[in-house]
Amino acid sequence: MITVHHLNESRSRRVLWLLEELKTPYNLVNHQRDATTHLAPDSLKKVHPLAKAPVIVDGDITLCESGAVIEYILNTYSQNSLRPAPNTPEYYQYLEWLHFAEGSLSLPVISSLFMQMENRDGTQPMDGYIAKEIALDFSYIETTLKNRDYFAGDDFSAADIMMAVILEIAEKRGMLDGRTHTLNYLEKVQQRSAYQTALNLG
Numbered sequence: 208m209i210t211v212h213h214l215n216e217s218r219s220r221r222v223l224w225l226l227e228e229l230k231t232p233y234n235l236v237n238h239q240r241d242a243t244t245h246l247a248p249d250s251l252k253k254v255h256p257l258a259k260a261p262v263i264v265d266g267d268i269t270l271c272e273s274g275a276v277i278e279y280i281l282n283t284y285s286q287n288s289l290r291p292a293p294n295t296p297e298y299y300q301y302l303e304w305l306h307f308a309e310g311s312l313s314l315p316v317i318s319s320l321f322m323q324m325e326n327r328d329g330t331q332p333m334d335g336y337i338a339k340e341i342a343l344d345f346s347y348i349e350t351t352l353k354n355r356d357y358f359a360g361d362d363f364s365a366a367d368i369m370m371a372v373i374l375e376i377a378e379k380r381g382m383l384d385g386r387t388h389t390l391n392y393l394e395k396v397q398q399r400s401a402y403q404t405a406l407n408l409g
């Protein structure tokens with residue numbers, strides 16, 4: 208059975224959400240962030256040298272990176288669900304958003320989180336770059352969700368799981384203010400029962 212190493216308040220909620228959607232049984236190992244540093248504890252370093260969540264262990268496979276973990280779980284435990292059929296236009300939309308979440312969007316969202324913990328006058332190169340990326344990314348997301356129900360088209364997919372978790376962080380930071388389609392979308396996916404179960408576990 209697959210084991211999920213979960214860190215509180217982390218991206219590993221994506222993996223719990225996916226497994227709950229698939230109704231795949233799993234072992235859950237909880238790790239608690241250090242109360243002072245908010246970093247992962249040593250117990251996670253024993254599982255993977257990067258000591259970042261999520262990590263899964265399944266037989267001989269130990270894997271980190273939420274996108275890679277999601278692909279692994281779909282390849283291993285899903286019968287054609289939660290991703291469009293390969294080589295369809297929807298599949299390539301799915302692929303774009305699955306990777307966009309960590310490859311593009313997490314950089315400005317997480318950077319701005321850390322930058323607000325510093326004293327900055329707001330004029331350094333990083334301030335301009337992050338502001339530009341936030342405006343660009345959230346405008347692209349808003350236009351996409353104006354035209355379709357989910358990131359890959361008409362159906363909910365694992366790309367939504369990748370995107371929604373980072374959108375939640377963005378919402379808490381006020382980055383979605385005025386983005387009506389994105390806010391409505393987030394509310395919709397948060398009503399899924401697998402989401403609720405993962406939230407309560409995580």
Ligand SMILES: N[C@@H](CCC(=O)N[C@@H](CS)C(=O)NCC(=O)O)C(=O)O
Pocket residue numbers: 214216217218219245246247248258259260261271272273274309
């Ligand atoms: N791109 C990675 C990011 C992994 C990551 O940074 N995880 C954070 C939690 S969201 C973490 O483990 N932080 C604890 C630490 O850095 O000590 C992924 O999507 O899995």
